[in-house]
Amino acid sequence: MKVLVINAGSSSVKYHLYLMPEAEVLAHGFVERIGEKTSELSHFCHGNTYTVPAKVGNVGKAMELILQTLVDKEVGILQQISEISAVGHRVVHGGEEFTGSVVIDENVIASIDKFADLAPLHNPPNLAGIRAAQSHLPNIKQVACFDTAFHATIPKVAYMYALPYELYEKYGIRRYGFHGISHRYVARRAAALMGKGKYDINAITCHLGNGCSITAVKNGHSIDTSMGLTPLEGVPMGTRSGDLDPAILFYLEEKGYDVKTLKSLCNKQSGLLGLSGVSNDMRELEKLASKGHERAELAIDVFCYRIKKYIGAYAAILDTVDAVVFTGGIGENSVFMREKICNAVTQIGVKLDLAANKDAIAKEAEINTKDSQVKVFVIPTNEQAAIANDTYELAKGRTSVLCGSL
Numbered sequence: 114m115k116v117l118v119i120n121a122g123s124s125s126v127k128y129h130l131y132l133m134p135e136a137e138v139l140a141h142g143f144v145e146r147i148g149e150k151t152s153e154l155s156h157f158c159h160g161n162t163y164t165v166p167a168k169v170g171n172v173g174k175a176m177e178l179i180l181q182t183l184v185d186k187e188v189g190i191l192q193q194i195s196e197i198s199a200v201g202h203r204v205v206h207g208g209e210e211f212t213g214s215v216v217i218d219e220n221v222i223a224s225i226d227k228f229a230d231l232a233p234l235h236n237p238p239n240l241a242g243i244r245a246a247q248s249h250l251p252n253i254k255q256v257a258c259f260d261t262a263f264h265a266t267i268p269k270v271a272y273m274y275a276l277p278y279e280l281y282e283k284y285g286i287r288r289y290g291f292h293g294i295s296h297r298y299v300a301r302r303a304a305a306l307m308g309k310g311k312y313d314i315n316a317i318t319c320h321l322g323n324g325c326s327i328t329a330v331k332n333g334h335s336i337d338t339s340m341g342l343t344p345l346e347g348v349p350m351g352t353r354s355g356d357l358d359p360a361i362l363f364y365l366e367e368k369g370y371d372v373k374t375l376k377s378l379c380n381k382q383s384g385l386l387g388l389s390g391v392s393n394d395m396r397e398l399e400k401l402a403s404k405g406h407e408r409a410e411l412a413i414d415v416f417c418y419r420i421k422k423y424i425g426a427y428a429a430i431l432d433t434v435d436a437v438v439f440t441g442g443i444g445e446n447s448v449f450m451r452e453k454i455c456n457a458v459t460q461i462g463v464k465l466d467l468a469a470n471k472d473a474i475a476k477e478a479e480i481n482t483k484d485s486q487v488k489v490f491v492i493p494t495n496e497q498a499a500i501a502n503d504t505y506e507l508a509k510g511r512t513s514v515l516c517g518s519l
């Protein structure tokens with residue numbers, strides 16, 4: 114069965130064509146700079162890379178170009194588009210409604226639309242991708258996999274903010290959490306690497322990329338996570354502030370900052386970029402810090418310190434920790450950051466094997482010493498494989514894929 118996985122954002126659409134159940138990637142690529150003059154499609158197939166400049170005005174046009182490319186006589190892989198049996202879509206916000214992946218119908222579409230209020234940058238392009246795929250492939254199952262769904266098991270004590278209760282009832286203000294497809298994937302892989310069942314593991318999963326989040330996984334289920342109502346809460350990120358005293362915003366408002374400026378300040382000018390004043394890219398900051406750049410060093414230190422606090426807090430709520438898992442661009446590639454973080458959390462029983470850490474770049478690896486009480490893994494995330502898997506299961510006829518179940 115061939116399954117197409119779509120991740121539609123506001124300025125790019127990424128795609129992977131899978132052969133299932135083998136989980137073999139037949140072709141993949143992305144359309145980037147949608148809506149700009151310089152948009153283009155990059156397509157990887159048969160070991161070759163093709164780049165096609167094309168004026169792509171919106172997500173619908175990007176989908177059209179992707180499908181045309183997949184059946185293109187020269188660079189494509191399909192004879193006809195009808196060889197695709199199902200499409201899996203990444204959807205950022207599923208509110209409280211979706212506790213797993215689902216086959217898309219009009220009700221699901223209405224809910225994704227409703228939650229656009231909570232994820233205005235993400236749900237609308239996700240939905241545009243769904244509608245475009247439906248119009249080109251009307252007779253096959255389309256599946257939605259939500260970033261929030263893995264966190265549906267977080268108990269009320271962890272998801273409630275200490276605000277007037279009516280705000281939860283009226284507006285759904287609560288912790289939802291994100292990166293759930295990634296946290297679920299790496300937690301399952303860590304369990305498999307330890308020879309444990311997927312519900313037998315307690316882990317702290319650290320997704321450290323441009324966006325960063327940390328999740329406490331108990332018996333295979335998310336019981337708390339650092340991102341909240343939106344992906345702004347938690348540890349500092351490339352350009353996002355993470356946790357703040359909310360009174361800072363009131364104070365700045367009194368100084369003349371309006372809401373739009375504050376949004377941009379917290380989302381686009383803070384985090385590693387705001388602290389360092391030079392870059393949101395960890396590679397760049399590591400280079401600068403090694404040459405004595407004080408603010409790059411400060412950005413790295415704050416990042417590590419806040420991660421340490423989350424790992425400590427999650428160790429406290431988990432009682433026992435079997436594994437700490439690193440994933441995302443920084444987690445998968447930065448030997449330096451992993452060492453710094455692991456050295457900061459030795460109290461929970463983490464002992465890093467320096468040589469194993471050095472060797473673990475962008476590959477699955479166990480990087481703890483033999484006598485470490487807690488395993489430490491590097492696990493490259495594979496959200497598209499997880500989406501392909503759920504889509505395949507639902508296309509075969511399974512009625513639901515709860516996040517607990519795959």
Ligand code: ADP
Nearest residue numbers: 321322323324393394395396441442443446447
């Ligand atoms: P996104 O959240 O956009 O998917 P990624 O998961 O690709 O982002 O992570 C991007 C981050 O990973 C950037 O901060 C980048 O600097 C960092 N990164 C990638 N490779 C390395 C590396 N070798 N060393 C340190 N940081 C790295």
